[in-house]
Amino acid sequence: MTKLSEHFTLAEFLVSETASRHGIDNTPDERVIENLKLTALVMEEVRDLVGRPVIITSGYRGPALNRAVGGSVNSAHMQGLAADFIVPPLTPLEVCRMIAASDIVYDQLIYEHTWVHLGLTLKESPRHQKLTLLASGSYAQGFVA
Numbered sequence: 001m002t003k004l005s006e007h008f009t010l011a012e013f014l015v016s017e018t019a020s021r022h023g024i025d026n027t028p029d030e031r032v033i034e035n036l037k038l039t040a041l042v043m044e045e046v047r048d049l050v051g052r053p054v055i056i057t058s059g060y061r062g063p064a065l066n067r068a069v070g071g072s073v074n075s076a077h078m079q080g081l082a083a084d085f086i087v088p089p090l091t092p093l094e095v096c097r098m099i100a101a102s103d104i105v106y107d108q109l110i111y112e113h114t115w116v117h118l119g120l121t122l123k124e125s126p127r128h129q130k131l132t133l134l135a136s137g138s139y140a141q142g143f144v145a
């Protein structure tokens with residue numbers, strides 16, 4: 001069991017129902033694994049902030065899996081720089097607000113209703129965007145309940 005950080009394993013960031021259902025190989029390369037370690041470290045900060053275990057629902061998505069789930073073509077998930085997650089019994093909206101009020105550094109924090117998306121960037125200036133995914137597929141600024 002390869003560990004990315006104290007509480008997160010590589011497997012947690014690779015698992016995908018869609019990939020197994022469609023027989024999609026979602027194996028990351030070394031570069032992606034290095035990025036996943038960064039993502040796991042930020043998820044450790046989230047875990048500390050909320051004081052509970054964090055459940056990753058989607059981490060790395062290789063190109064084939066990203067297409068299968070209809071992900072954005074520039075999705076940070078394809079670089080191993082994003083995680084979708086939940087922290088029961090907290091609601092995703094509560095978690096978004098807690099992260100936004102903390103000093104955790106992120107590029108995009110997106111309230112996606114049933115989960116939280118946290119995306120990182122390797123660029124020097126993270127955008128710190130706070131967004132809500134709308135039913136139309138576009139994004140609203142801030143967290144819209």
Ligand SMILES: [Zn+2]
Pocket residue numbers: 058077082083084116117118
């Ligand atoms: Zn996501």
